Amino acid sequence: MTTLILGAKAGLAVLLLVAGGAKLADLAGFEAAIRQFVPGRGRQIGSVAATAIAAAELAAGVASLCWPALGFVNLAVLALAIGFVAVAAAGYARRRGQPCRCFGALTRRAFGRRELGQAVVIMAAAALAARPVVPTAMRLAGAAHLLLLCGAALTALAAFTAARALQAGWTEPEGSG
Numbered sequence: 001m002t003t004l005i006l007g008a009k010a011g012l013a014v015l016l017l018v019a020g021g022a023k024l025a026d027l028a029g030f031e032a033a034i035r036q037f038v039p040g041r042g043r044q045i046g047s048v049a050a051t052a053i054a055a056a057e058l059a060a061g062v063a064s065l066c067w068p069a070l071g072f073v074n075l076a077v078l079a080l081a082i083g084f085v086a087v088a089a090a091g092y093a094r095r096r097g098q099p100c101r102c103f104g105a106l107t108r109r110a111f112g113r114r115e116l117g118q119a120v121v122i123m124a125a126a127a128l129a130a131r132p133v134v135p136t137a138m139r140l141a142g143a144a145h146l147l148l149l150c151g152a153a154l155t156a157l158a159a160f161t162a163a164r165a166l167q168a169g170w171t172e173p174e175g176s177g
Helices: 002-025 027-035 040-066 071-094 113-127 142-167
Strands: none
Touching: 002 027, 002 040, 002 071, 002 142, 027 040, 040 071, 040 142, 071 113, 113 142
């Protein structure tokens, strides 16, 4: 069971890093998705909310991957996952077919049953990851924390770069394929 819990923690951490990095590369697109849910004058918070959500995903992903023994991080990840389900459910109920931009420019998917199901699976994984494990199973050396932090940064940067390239309509150069 410990392996399953740690696997869920790592998988969720990477998912959050990719989602956060991709959102930062496409803040305008993610902001437009947020505005679908904010009525009237509240739409002005879209830019701040988009940046805050992307930053929260990155922070939770880094903390969960690099310091898996921090219990409060598991609860933060679970809270984010519950938020994903709430947004997916509201999107399915009221904005079906509209782009969700959950992974910035990395996805062109719209709110629908599949996205709602994926959000529920993410929430279930977060609930599993929040379960306690034997502390020795999560004990890491200082160098391991540093290496995981580098891996987290590279993961977020790769997602950012890929989303930025897709957003710009990048195509493969002639003769490279």
